Amino acid sequence: xxxxxxxxxxxxxxxxxSHECLRxxxxxxxxxxxxxxxxxxxxxxxxxxxxAIQTQDLTKIYRTRWxxxxxxxxxxxxxRVPKGTIFGLLGPNGAGKTTFVKTLLSAVxxxxxxxxxxxxxxxxxxxxxxxxxxxxxxxFPTYFTGAGMLDFYASLSGVSAAQRKKLIPxxxxxxxxxxxxxxxxxxxxxxxxxxxxxxxxxxxxxxxxILDEPTDGVDPVGRREIREILGRCESQGVTxxxxxxxxxxxxxxxxxxxxxxxxxxxxxxxxxxxxxxxxYRLTVTKPSDALTxxxxxxxxxxxxxxxxxxxxxxxxxLVNAALDLLRAQHCEVESLMPTTSTLExxxxxxxxxx
Amino acid sequence: xxxxxxxxxxxxxxLARKIFWVLFGLSTLMILFFLFLLRIxxxxxxxxxxxxxxxxxxxxxxxxxxxRGVYGGIATFLYSFGMFLAVFASAGLVPxxxxxxxxELLLSKPLxxxxxxxxxxxxxxxxxxxxxxxxxxxxxxxLGVKTGIWSPVFFVAIATTTFIxxxxxxxxxxxxxxxxxxxxxxMITVALMIISPIxxxxxxxxxxxxxxxxxxxxxxxxxxFPKVYELGKITLDAIQSGTFGGFTAIWTSALxxxxxxxxxLWVFQRRDF
Numbered sequence: 001x002x003x004x005x006x007x008x009x010x011x012x013x014x015x016x017x018s019h020e021c022l023r024x025x026x027x028x029x030x031x032x033x034x035x036x037x038x039x040x041x042x043x044x045x046x047x048x049x050x051x052a053i054q055t056q057d058l059t060k061i062y063r064t065r066w067x068x069x070x071x072x073x074x075x076x077x078x079x080r081v082p083k084g085t086i087f088g089l090l091g092p093n094g095a096g097k098t099t100f101v102k103t104l105l106s107a108v109x110x111x112x113x114x115x116x117x118x119x120x121x122x123x124x125x126x127x128x129x130x131x132x133x134x135x136x137x138x139x140f141p142t143y144f145t146g147a148g149m150l151d152f153y154a155s156l157s158g159v160s161a162a163q164r165k166k167l168i169p170x171x172x173x174x175x176x177x178x179x180x181x182x183x184x185x186x187x188x189x190x191x192x193x194x195x196x197x198x199x200x201x202x203x204x205x206x207x208x209x210i211l212d213e214p215t216d217g218v219d220p221v222g223r224r225e226i227r228e229i230l231g232r233c234e235s236q237g238v239t240x241x242x243x244x245x246x247x248x249x250x251x252x253x254x255x256x257x258x259x260x261x262x263x264x265x266x267x268x269x270x271x272x273x274x275x276x277x278x279x280y281r282l283t284v285t286k287p288s289d290a291l292t293x294x295x296x297x298x299x300x301x302x303x304x305x306x307x308x309x310x311x312x313x314x315x316x317x318l319v320n321a322a323l324d325l326l327r328a329q330h331c332e333v334e335s336l337m338p339t340t341s342t343l344e345x346x347x348x349x350x351x352x353x354x
Numbered sequence: 355x356x357x358x359x360x361x362x363x364x365x366x367x368x369l370a371r372k373i374f375w376v377l378f379g380l381s382t383l384m385i386l387f388f389l390f391l392l393r394i395x396x397x398x399x400x401x402x403x404x405x406x407x408x409x410x411x412x413x414x415x416x417x418x419x420x421x422r423g424v425y426g427g428i429a430t431f432l433y434s435f436g437m438f439l440a441v442f443a444s445a446g447l448v449p450x451x452x453x454x455x456x457x458e459l460l461l462s463k464p465l466x467x468x469x470x471x472x473x474x475x476x477x478x479x480x481x482x483x484x485x486x487x488x489x490x491x492x493x494x495x496x497l498g499v500k501t502g503i504w505s506p507v508f509f510v511a512i513a514t515t516t517f518i519x520x521x522x523x524x525x526x527x528x529x530x531x532x533x534x535x536x537x538x539x540x541m542i543t544v545a546l547m548i549i550s551p552i553x554x555x556x557x558x559x560x561x562x563x564x565x566x567x568x569x570x571x572x573x574x575x576x577x578x579f580p581k582v583y584e585l586g587k588i589t590l591d592a593i594q595s596g597t598f599g600g601f602t603a604i605w606t607s608a609l610x611x612x613x614x615x616x617x618x619l620w621v622f623q624r625r626d627f
Binding site for chain 2: 102107127128135140141157158161
């Protein structure tokens with residue numbers, strides 16, 4: 001009977017306040033067996049969880065309006081993101097990455113499974129207090145100035161007026177927009193909006209940053225600055241969850257990754273474990289076109305940048321043969337280093353295998 | 355703090371829309387009209403002359419009656435054209451919040467969806483209330499200075515206009531969260547305003563309708579829908595005769611507004627974005 005009453009209460013008011021009530025009962029020493037069973041069912045992980053994000057069998061099914069056909073956007077996704085790490089979520093278009101991120105923010109309600117932020121159910125508004133979020137394709141209201149926008153979103157995150165007054169110039173300075181703070185954001189470029197979005201995500205000193213394509217539209221210098229900011233956040237113990245198409249960026253930034261494919265986790269683990277494997281990367285000044293083509297035929301990948309080319313070879317014999325050819329034409333070698341598998345290779349292998 | 359931020363955001367967005375400036379501009383024009391163009395000379399409690407655009411007319415009317423007439427005119431303006439403009443201007447304020455790329459960020463903040471939608475609703479009601487107060491108070495002060503009559507009965511127009519706007523805005527919000535269309539929200543709400551005087555002819559229709567079920571249907575529709583027309587009439591009666599009645603119109607309209615807003619919150623809680 002007691003269990004039924006509690007269950008009904010939880011189901012009726014599953015909006016966070018019920019969690020507070022349950023937690024209050026725990027702290028008050030309520031040891032009623034029925035109460036404890038409900039507590040475990042509602043919130044299986046304690047609030048001081050070692051994971052910043054923990055999902056269990058998370059499933060979201062969309063149904064088409066007229067035919068009722070089911071589309072499983074995410075299908076039984078179970079992920080654990082440890083506190084303080086930089087975690088990358090990868091996947092081809094339509095893999096369910098954005099739906100997964102939206103379930104973490106409670107913008108999408110899962111059909112099944114649970115999503116916890118630092119041990120709190122994601123549907124609990126209090127669980128979103130430590131989150132700093134930068135959405136993909138954000139649409140910030142154009143009637144704001146840069147400073148006004150930061151002020152608004154910081155207020156919603158519970159930052160006091162006095163703190164906002166201090167933090168807004170600091171954040172604008174951090175993302176290189178201090179000259180533009182009083183300008184309407186309708187006049188901002190894509191890259192400037194992205195920087196402002198990042199400042200908005202950081203202003204309330206979040207414990208976890210959820211970033212959807214954080215460097216989208218940002219120039220190379222800006223990208224490096226954003227990476228530096230994220231690096232500083234990591235050193236301060238902030239968990240960073242990045243959803244990006246840019247594999248090179250994920251490879252540079254992230255310590256752990258997961259690859260989503262067709263709504264399921266196809267692969268997950270530490271970056272160094274997943275990319276382990278032999279190979280050599282050779283960087284040289286760009287040779288003649290004919291030699292470039294010859295090298296392209298021998299290398300597993302070739303990328304041209306700023307008068308240099310990056311070549312990836314799978315064996316020592318191949319890289320030595322390439323060196324002989326290059327030296328014969330007096331090309332300068334910038335660097336040669338043994339490499340592991342690239343993330344791109346891991347990604348393609350994983351997605352093609354499934 | 356969060357509620358205040360949501361209200362301020364609604365104000366900012368409203369001010370960024372030209373239609374709100376049109377509403378504000380019309381109120382200002384009306385105030386200026388009474389300030390500069392209408393001249394009233396009073397002799398022993400009656401209007402000696404009323405001057406408009408330089409044309410003089412002798413008046414022997416009671417000043418109090420004339421002032422109440424002006425109040426009634428303003429209240430009618432607020433109820434008809436003003437209300438339409440307010441609904442038209444507000445119709446886009448909810449769908450704009452639901453735009454992809456904006457709603458996800460709002461939902462990522464530590465506030466409940468109920469809080470978010472009600473904050474928006476409250477902000478919108480306050481924007482229109484402020485404009486109503488501006489017009490009513492402005493005209494009241496000018497007429498008070500010119501005629502010496504300071505009748506507080508005019509303030510009934512603020513209460514009733516705000517009330518009926520709040521009821522209609524609940525419909526705007528419901529259509530906004532359901533269909534995400536400002537045009538649909540305007541059309542449905544204006545349709546409710548238009549059918550209100552038709553439904554108000556209940557006594558006549560009871561005589562004209564032949565079958566019992568059609569009379570019952572009419573009565574049901576009459577009691578369910580908001581009584582925009584009757585509340586306007588109540589306001590006019592209050593201003594001109596000082597009597598305030600028709601509480602049925604008030605509580606049935608309030609119930610309708612609460613039901614619409616409740617449904618809007620229910621839909622908003624369950625939507626995926």
